[in-house]
Amino acid sequence: MSVITYRQALRDTLRAEMHRDENVILLGEEIGVFEGSYKITEGLLNEFGERRVRDTPIAEEGFVGAAVGAAMLGLRPVVELMTINFSLIAIDQIINHAAKIYGMFGGQNSVPMVIRTPGGGGQQLGATHSQNIELFYAFVPGLKVLAPSTPAEAASMLRAAIRDDDPVLLLENLGLYNTKGEVPDDDESVAEIGRAAVTREGSDITLIGYSRMAALGTQVAEALAKEDISVEVVDLRSLRPLDRQTIVDSVKKTGCAVVAEDDWLTYGIGAEIAASIQEGAFDYLDAPVRRVAMAEVPLPYAKPLENAALPSTESVTTAIKETLSAVGKRVG
């Protein structure tokens, strides 16, 4: 076991996969000479050369679409989109093409490609650069959307994504790049796409999150344990396909749930999860499902406003305690 950052886990995995398979190439803005806006691809141009690590023009539709076409002919391109915000320029290629080609042509041609892209607020980047819009992609059958919350998950999910024959969007998180965690040495684990994980067992309440909110949820659970509140944490990990069963099983056990999401509430991922709990565990619910989500505003630049708008340890803790007190469970 080594303790490495989420960033390092991604970088190590990219490198290893490129050594393993000649068909893996990297495409993206500033991934080569500049070594990546967030330095995930540091050293890779040097190691693999321009044929395999391609700096692209600032033309998201063009290069994401080129990756789709290259994947159709059997390459396994891993595209870095500088941030998910710019994926909007490429959304036609992602939704109308990458996701549809396998079905639209009756299964004749799959599209084995990966789009890695960070999202997330909290960096004072203002409204156009602080969005979590993975929902747009998680909505679409044909895509697979993964959101690792730890270095170990980042490694095993990126590995799974690269080896998968379908287009996979791997959502990274700006706030997680420097977080550390244990990753087995010579890690070869390949995440099973479509599976959530119970990352912490508990009996009083279920907290469901993904990416930064799953990481934050674990911290909250640890803190609440000291107050004798037992929180079970479910890390979704895969936004599409969505593992509803794991969520529902956990809620059946605990009787109540809070969903924490780093995106807007209305029509958001939490809405889907709350609806699923209603359909799958209605009789077990002791209280309505609470949702903790971003304030529904374009994210402001000013730090106090931005902080207030984003879900935090406090807001998640509050929601958990209020839910528990509503059902008469003792709150420390």
Added chain:
Amino acid sequence: MADTAKAKGGGTAGSTGGRRRSRKDDTSSRFADQQPDVLLGYYRQMLLIRRFEERTGQAYTQARIGGYCHLNLGEEATVVGLMNALQERDYLFTNYRDHGYAIGKGMSAREVMAELYGRSTGVSKGWGGSMHMFDTKTRMLGGYGIVGGQLPLATGAALAVSYRGGDEVVMCQMGDGTTNIGAWHESLNIAALWNLPIVYVVINNFTGMGTTVERSSAEPDLYKRGSAFRIEGERVDGRDVLAVHEAATRLVEKARAEQRPYLLEATSYRLKGHSVVDPAKYRTQEQVEEARANDPVLAFEHELEQAGILTEDRKQEIAESVRAEVADAADFAENSPHPEVSTLFDYTYATPVANESRRMPADPVFAE
């Protein structure tokens, strides 16, 4: 034949995109270095696409075919000239006006018709329909319904070819209206930067739906528009199958040998509306008449007759075999089964995945 390479196909909106070609009355000199069988082959393919599309239009009107339906009527010379410029190993991407290209690239009329009928025997097993012909075997990598959507894909396919050091060329067909969308600029730029073996072919039929090229393109000489990317472009008369074939072959082979992109503009004219249901009221009577007078299939037929290559007997024979092929395709489609509803979830993912939803509309999310 070289003189046809830069042939003017007209180019003014309001005209149908070409005066009657100033071909030599002595057509035999035009055909001097051509094999009669090859010429007759082109003629047969053009006629096949013509009759196929006529049948398609009919079947659509009878509601045997659903969705949108965009025909190649009037563009047969362009289609046949282009498709015969490709080697079997070359790849093709097109827009939604794709039936003729599918046949020209080697798909059977049967499979294309069955796809139009939404049958499981169709090229895309009934999942694609009119706009989405696709066939791995013949390397027709798809008709695409989003204007310009195929450009980045084709560019990426050329990247894959180049990455592997292959000698295939990708041809990417599109309409004139496509040259104003972002994907056009992004794709041409990338193809030129990365030296990709691709030929972008703009079929300039002078309208994107009802908007003329002059009203949509600030530079309506579309072949010039590669120059921003240092991509050489040229224009050819798309109603002349030999001219198209010559120009396309030359550019495809250059793209192959030099590993760089080229641009070909083929001036053309669709005889009917944008799609089967479009009455094309935006056209003047004169335009329609001029188009009819310049019908590329009839013009080529006439030329071949003049040159003594197409005898009356041969003409009847070809007409009959084409008629039979189209009738057979329609019968085949008509008698083919629809895809089984049980296959509904077969093509969402190529790699099976946990917890994929296979829910029918009325099913509960949690079936107990």
